[in-house]
Amino acid sequence: ATPTALMVGTGRGARSGILIKGPEVLESTKRVDTVVLDKTGTVTEGRMELVDVRPADGESEQEVLRIAAALEDGSEHPVARAVVDAARARVRNLPEIQEFANVEGLGVRGVVDGRTVLVGRQRLLEQHGVVVPDSLRTARDEAERKGGTAIMVAWDGKARAVLAVSDTVKPTAAEAVRGMRELGLKPMLLTGDNRAAAEAIASRIGIEEVVAEVLPEEKADVVDRLRERGSTVAMVGDGVNDAAALARADLGLAMGTGTDVAIEAGDLTLVRGDPRAVVDAIRLSRRTLRTIK
Ligand code: ADP
Numbered sequence: 001a002t003p004t005a006l007m008v009g010t011g012r013g014a015r016s017g018i019l020i021k022g023p024e025v026l027e028s029t030k031r032v033d034t035v036v037l038d039k040t041g042t043v044t045e046g047r048m049e050l051v052d053v054r055p056a057d058g059e060s061e062q063e064v065l066r067i068a069a070a071l072e073d074g075s076e077h078p079v080a081r082a083v084v085d086a087a088r089a090r091v092r093n094l095p096e097i098q099e100f101a102n103v104e105g106l107g108v109r110g111v112v113d114g115r116t117v118l119v120g121r122q123r124l125l126e127q128h129g130v131v132v133p134d135s136l137r138t139a140r141d142e143a144e145r146k147g148g149t150a151i152m153v154a155w156d157g158k159a160r161a162v163l164a165v166s167d168t169v170k171p172t173a174a175e176a177v178r179g180m181r182e183l184g185l186k187p188m189l190l191t192g193d194n195r196a197a198a199e200a201i202a203s204r205i206g207i208e209e210v211v212a213e214v215l216p217e218e219k220a221d222v223v224d225r226l227r228e229r230g231s232t233v234a235m236v237g238d239g240v241n242d243a244a245a246l247a248r249a250d251l252g253l254a255m256g257t258g259t260d261v262a263i264e265a266g267d268l269t270l271v272r273g274d275p276r277a278v279v280d281a282i283r284l285s286r287r288t289l290r291t292i293k
C-alpha cells in the first residue's frame with residue numbers, strides 16, 4: 001500500500017471518514033460478497049462493564065475482585081479494563097503482582113500476593129487442570145444467555161468465581177447490517193467470545209451466520225476458508241487479534257477507534273468506528289469504479 005491516504009466523504013456527509021491506503025484497494029472492493037465482522041469493538045462499543053460477581057461457596061466477592069483486578073491491570077483487553085475499573089471503585093488498593101502473562105484469546109495468568117492466579121475463559125482454567133463446579137457453570141450460562149461475557153477466576157488450583165461483563169451493541173450496527181444486505185453482501189459475525197453471547201448479539205442486529213470461540217490465530221483461517229470456497233471477503237476489525245485476518249481478507253477494513261496494529265493491517269480505515277461506514281465504503285468504491293471506466 002502507498003503511504004498516501006485519500007480522504008473520501010460521501011453525500012451522506014460527515015459520518016463516513018474513510019481513509020484508503022491506495023487506489024488499488026478499490027478494485028477488490030468491487031467484488032466483495034461477504035462481510036466478516038469482528039464482534040468486540042467493531043459491532044459492540046468495546047467498552048465493557050462488570051455487571052455481576054458470583055463467588056463460589058465460601059469465597060468473598062471483595063477478595064475475588066481484588067485478586068482478579070490486580071492481575072488484569074496488566075492487560076489491555078476490554079474485559080480486563082472492566083474488571084479493573086469496578087475493583088478500583090470498590091477496593092482501596094490492589095495487591096502486588098509478581099508475575100504476569102497474557103494468554104491470547106483466553107485470558108491472563110500470573111502470581112498475585114503469592115497466589116498462582118488465572119482469569120479468563122473456562123478453557124483457560126481447564127488447560128491448567130482446574131475443575132469448574134456446577135454452580136459456576138450455571139452462573140456462566142446465565143450471563144452468556146443475556147449476551148454477556150462470563151470469565152472465571154481461579155487461584156491455587158481452585159475456581160473461585162464467575163465475573164460477568166457486558167458490552168453495548170453500537171446503535172448503528174443493525175442499520176449497517178441492513179445496508180450490507182441491500183448491497184447484496186452476506187454479513188457474518190466472528191468472535192473469540194462465547195457462542196451464546198455471540199448469537200444473542202447477532203440476532204439483535206440481524207446476522208444469521210456466527211463463528212464463535214475462535215482463537216486469535218484462527219480468525220485468519222476463517223477468512224481463508226471462505227476465500228477457498230470462492231467468496232470475496234471483506235473483514236472488519238479493530239483489535240490486535242484481527243490484524244492477520246484483516247491482512248488475509250480481499251479487503252481489510254480497520255476501525256479507526258481500534259489498535260494501530262489493526263489499522264496498519266487494513267486497506268481502509270473507518271475513522272469514526274461507525275459500522276455504517278462499511279456500507280458507505282463499498283457503495284462508494286463501486287460508484288467510483290463505474291465513473292473511472
Ligand atoms: P474478541 O474476538 O471478541 O475481540 P478475544 O479473542 O480478544 O475476543 O478474546 C476472547 C475471549 O477470551 C474473551 O471474550 C474473554 O472471554 C477471554 N479473554 C481474553 N482476554 C482476557 C482477559 N484479559 N481477561 C479475561 N478474559 C479474557
Ligand code: MG
Pocket residue numbers: 038039040041042237238239242
Ligand atoms: Mg475486537
